[in-house]
Amino acid sequence: xxxxxxxxxxxxxxxxxAVFVVxxxxxxxxxxxxxxxxxxxNGLQILxxxxxxxxxxxxxxTTARSQVVFWVRVRDGAGRDRSGWVRCxxxxxxxxxxxxxxxxxxxxx
Numbered sequence: 408x409x410x411x412x413x414x415x416x417x418x419x420x421x422x423x424x425a426v427f428v429v430x431x432x433x434x435x436x437x438x439x440x441x442x443x444x445x446x447x448x449n450g451l452q453i454l455x456x457x458x459x460x461x462x463x464x465x466x467x468x469t470t471a472r473s474q475v476v477f478w479v480r481v482r483d484g485a486g487r488d489r490s491g492w493v494r495c496x497x498x499x500x501x502x503x504x505x506x507x508x509x510x511x512x513x514x515x516x
Contacts (some may be wrong), residue, residue, distance in 0.1 A: 437502040440473035441495040451481040454488065463492040464510035466508035470494060473501030 438458075446453050456479045465476060474496040482488050491511035497504040 425489060434475060434502060436469075437442065438477070438495045440475050441502065441505055441507055442477055444505060445495075445509070446479075446481060450484050452483075454480045454482055456480070456493075459492060464470070465492060465508075467481055467497065471496070471498045471501060475502065 418463075425496075442453070442456060443506070456477045459476045459478045460467070461474065463478060470476060474494055477493045477495070479493050480488060480490040488513055491509055494508045496502040497506045
């Protein structure tokens with residue numbers, strides 16, 4: 408293998424890694440933005456949130472790979488704490504759609 412071929416392979420690898428990093432950064436930034444807008448729209452203060460590996464209340468067959476699910480703990484205007492899962496994005500439009508759906512845990516915090 409020549410030096411030119413090795414450099415070409417390295418350039419392609421660096422390019423693919425950069426694309427992956429940019430796409431992941433977009434997913435994180437966009438999904439957090441949707442989550443924050445959802446909370447503000449509903450008059451909720453987010454106490455804690457984390458991306459949920461297991462979608463919790465959402466069926467894995469109805470959640471697209473382009474959607475992001477968070478487990479959240481929030482406080483409403485009356486001071487009540489609740490927790491549940493918020494799915495950001497739409498099944499077909501992914502994170503391009505500013506859509507959020509929540510399923511609350513049956514017990515309050």
